[in-house]
Amino acid sequence: MAYPEGLGQAMKAGGPTRSSSHATTTAKRRPAPKAARASSPAKTKVESPAKTEIEQLALELQEARERQAATAEVLSLISDSPTGIQPVFDRIIKNAARLCQSVLSAVYRRDGDHVHLVAYDQFSPESVAAVRKAYPAPLSSNNLISVAIRERRLVHEPDVLVSGGYSELQSTSGYRSILVVPMLRDEVAIGAIAVMRLEPQLFPKAQVELLKTFAGQAVIAIENTRLFAEVQERTRQLSQSLEDLRAAQDSLVQTEKLAALGRLVAGVAHEINTPVGTSLTVASALLNKTDRFEADVVSGGVRRSTLAEFIAASREAASQIMINLNHAIDLIQSFKQVASDRNVSDRRAFDLGQVTEQVVKGLRFGLRRNLVVSVECEADLAMNSYPGPYGQVLTNLVLNSAVHAFPDGARGSVHIAAQASGKHNVEVLFSDDGCGMSSEVKRQVFDPFFTTRRDQGSTGLGLHIVHNIVTNRLGGRINLETRPGAGTKIRIIVPREAPFAAE
Structure with missing residues (x-):
């Protein structure tokens, strides 16, 4: 003025x-x-330079707050929408258009050798038709968006009519100045953000920095979406692998169960064959004596001594047959009990000592003669638990010792002791005097599929199954002590009242 x-x-x-x-x-x-x-006193109000400066600072502070609020809003949207990138783009271009006082704003993505328009704001129908005609645009083209992405640099033109940045979009919208900021990820341009204005002038520095911030946020959103998708896909793959692993493990566990049952059946068959064979031999001999006695009776040459001898031989034969057949019956009953407990995981009341004796008695049939298994159980260890899984624990422990603790048929012994542990628990101590384990083997001994004898057919599931049964089905805990050359001790603590199995 x-x-x-x-x-x-x-x-x-x-x-x-x-x-x-x-x-x-x-x-x-x-x-x-x-x-x-x-x-003379001045009556006219004239703004002092200090007041003008304060007003300018207040305006700049307000603009800074608006920029901060806009960037915070975008970051919040990125956090809330890890799978949806389009809402982030839409919010970025709206904030960019508002804070940069532009007539147009847009986000572009690079896909291979082409540039795609993925979001825009304030485009007229004519402008929308123009960009649909122009995009996807070759990355090698001379339009300013492709240049910014290809050369990974900021493009800032105060007047596109002067600089030669004419485009179909410019002709439909009439913008004169343009600011394009590339979106860089690890120095690779993956897209760009552009704002355009009608006035032929440069954008202020604060607005340039704001658009750079938006470009960085767009990269964060893209990376979040990509990483989230990768995590989802990786999770799906891991879930599928886990399902496959569980299926394979279940199959191997079933195979191991059948193999153990097969060894048990073979041992029982061998043991039963002994008393049955003896009974057959005695019965055959008795039949021969009966035939000779019958011949003596027919010929009339029966004497008192002959009759007494025949009666004594018959009584001895019958006694031998009875003893051996009773032994066979005991074997069959023991086998039936063990087989029943293995195949039925029903919770029931039982005496721990009796079940332990039955399981070990059945196992002895299939073990080598040079491996001695002894049992020492406290009387009246009443349980309300799962005898089947408990029997499987003992079976796996004994068979594991037979294979790993005494390699190459070495002689040895296994001892199983059971006693009360407090009022509500029992302790089962399994020990052998075998070769023991190294610290490395001990660290992995309960891991699934870990074995030192895979080349000899071991699956590495025996002790893993033991650990799972003890800690899950029986509700107890297990501890292993071993060192090379000093044998192995496995202490199992289980409650008398086992937890109910999950349906």
Whole structure:
């Protein structure tokens, strides 16, 4: 605003004046003396430089707050939408258009050798038709978006008509200035953000920095979406692998169960064959004696001594047959009990010592003669648990020792002791005097599929099954102590009242 000379000098002097109209009139009529002019009160309100600076700072502070709120809003949207990238793009271009006072804003993505328009704001129908015609655009083209992405640099044109940045979009919208910021991920341009204005002038530095921030946030959103998708796919693959592993493990466990049962059946068959074979031999001999006695009776040559001898031989034969057949019956009953407990995981009341004896008795049939298994159980260890899984634990422990603790048919012994542990628990101590384990083997001994004899057909599931049964089905805990050359001790603590199995 141009002030008359007198008023201007009065303002410079800081003295009060009258109203501006009166001062102007007075100045035209008769100039006042300098002293009078300096001392006359100023009536006109003139903004001081300090006040103008404060207002400017307040405006800049308000704009900074708006930029901060906009970036925070985008970050919150990124956090809330890890799988949806389009809402983030839409919010970025709206905030960019508002804070940069632009008429157009858009987000572009690179896909191979082409550039695609993925989000835009304030496009007229004519502009939408123009960009649909122009995109996807070759990355090698000369349009400013492709240049910014291809050369990984900021493109800032104050007037595209002067610089030659003409495009179909420019002709339909009439924008003159453009700012394009590439979206860089590890120095690789994956897209760009652009804002355009009608005025042919450069964007302020604060708006350039804001658009760079938006570009960085867009990269974060893209990376989040990509990583989330990769995690989802990896999780799906791991879930599938886990299902396959469980299926394979179940199959191997079943195979191992059948193999153990097969060894048990073979041992039982061998043991039963002994008393049955003996009974058959005795019965055959008795039949021969009966035939000879019958011949003596027919010939009339039966003497008292002959009759007494035949009666004694018959009694001895019958006694031998009874003993061996009773032994066979005991074997069959023991086998039936063990087989029943293995195949039925029903919870029931039982005596721990009796079940332990039955299981070990059945196992002895299939073990080598040079491996001795002894049992020492406290009397009256009443349980309300699962005898089948408990029997499987003992079976796996004994067979594992037979294979691993005494390699190459070495002689040895296994001892199983059971006793009360407090009021509500029992302790089963399994020990052998075998070769023991190294610290490395001990660390992995309960892991599934871990074995030191895979080349000899071991699956590495025996002790893993033991650990799972003890800690899950029986509700107990297991501890192993071993060292090379000093044998192995496995201490099992289980409650008398086992937890109910999950349906």
